[in-house]
Amino acid sequence: MGAEESNKYALRARYIRRGFEQQGDSKEASRGAADVREAVIAAGLKPKEMTKQERQQFSGRTRAYLQARNNILLTWWQDCTCPVSLRAVLDAVDDSALAVTRDAFYFLQESGYINFGVLPEMAEPEAASAEGAAAPAAPEEAAAAEPEEDERAIVFKLYELLRAADMETTSEKAIRKDLQKLFKADISDKKQLVKEHVNYFIEHLEQKATLEPKGYEGQAAPAEAAAAAEKAKAKQAAAAAAAAAKRAAAAAPLPKQ
Numbered sequence: 001m002g003a004e005e006s007n008k009y010a011l012r013a014r015y016i017r018r019g020f021e022q023q024g025d026s027k028e029a030s031r032g033a034a035d036v037r038e039a040v041i042a043a044g045l046k047p048k049e050m051t052k053q054e055r056q057q058f059s060g061r062t063r064a065y066l067q068a069r070n071n072i073l074l075t076w077w078q079d080c081t082c083p084v085s086l087r088a089v090l091d092a093v094d095d096s097a098l099a100v101t102r103d104a105f106y107f108l109q110e111s112g113y114i115n116f117g118v119l120p121e122m123a124e125p126e127a128a129s130a131e132g133a134a135a136p137a138a139p140e141e142a143a144a145a146e147p148e149e150d151e152r153a154i155v156f157k158l159y160e161l162l163r164a165a166d167m168e169t170t171s172e173k174a175i176r177k178d179l180q181k182l183f184k185a186d187i188s189d190k191k192q193l194v195k196e197h198v199n200y201f202i203e204h205l206e207q208k209a210t211l212e213p214k215g216y217e218g219q220a221a222p223a224e225a226a227a228a229a230e231k232a233k234a235k236q237a238a239a240a241a242a243a244a245a246k247r248a249a250a251a252a253p254l255p256k257q
Contacts, residue, residue, distance in 0.1 A: 011167045011202060036070050039077030043113045061100055068104040076114040079173060082188045083115045154190060155197055155213045156221040157182060162201045163208055172198050
């Protein structure tokens with residue numbers, strides 16, 4: 001991959017592109033269309049044409065299907081290391097396009113156009129029926145509260161990485177890989193979270209040195225908050241010990257004369 005091709009995914013390039021978007025620059029729209037075209041061709045299809053199998057399955061919905069298909073292929077083409085989820089695809093379209101988008105997703109996946117060569121997402125366990133459902137164990141309840149704190153830690157670390165990153169060469173994909181190494185965990189389910197905060201950071205790039213994480217303004221980083229809590233706890237323990245010593249000294253009998 002050449003330097004020019006790889007750098008088109010750099011954060012600085014995205015910053016420039018977003019500037020064009022805000023100005024309504026027509027060149028950016030052309031670049032987006034070129035990305036769609038490249039994604040569809042990479043899948044062995046034609047952007048404005050359907051295969052025989054597609055025509056049979058989506059007869060009467062040609063235009064809507066092509067738009068849904070091309071958008072799904074673009075999502076897959078942008079990062080082939082993570083599976084495209086149906087939920088993410090549906091969240092990106094209007095209600096009127098939900099049915100055809102869902103059908104297009106299943107068709108593309110079953111035909112091998114997307115989500116090949118990567119591990120599928122784990123299916124969510126089916127909810128237990130109301131009758132006979134056992135009460136959740138205490139450890140599970142405790143674990144349920146962990147994702148929110150984990151997400152907070154990821155967001156704060158993400159901003160640290162972004163502040164130190166070379167905007168000319170660093171891509172969002174590279175940032176996600178760095179986060180995975182730091183947390184030693186699969187964060188593929190946080191892809192949308194990372195994208196949201198990266199876009200926010202890029203929109204406020206002039207404030208990169210002081211920009212606080214979106215949604216966590218005024219809050220200390222997890223490590224700082226933990227250190228402050230430990231310091232306060234130690235201070236309280238010291239004060240309690242001093243008070244106990246003072247009470248013990250007051251209760252002690254006076255020495256005999």
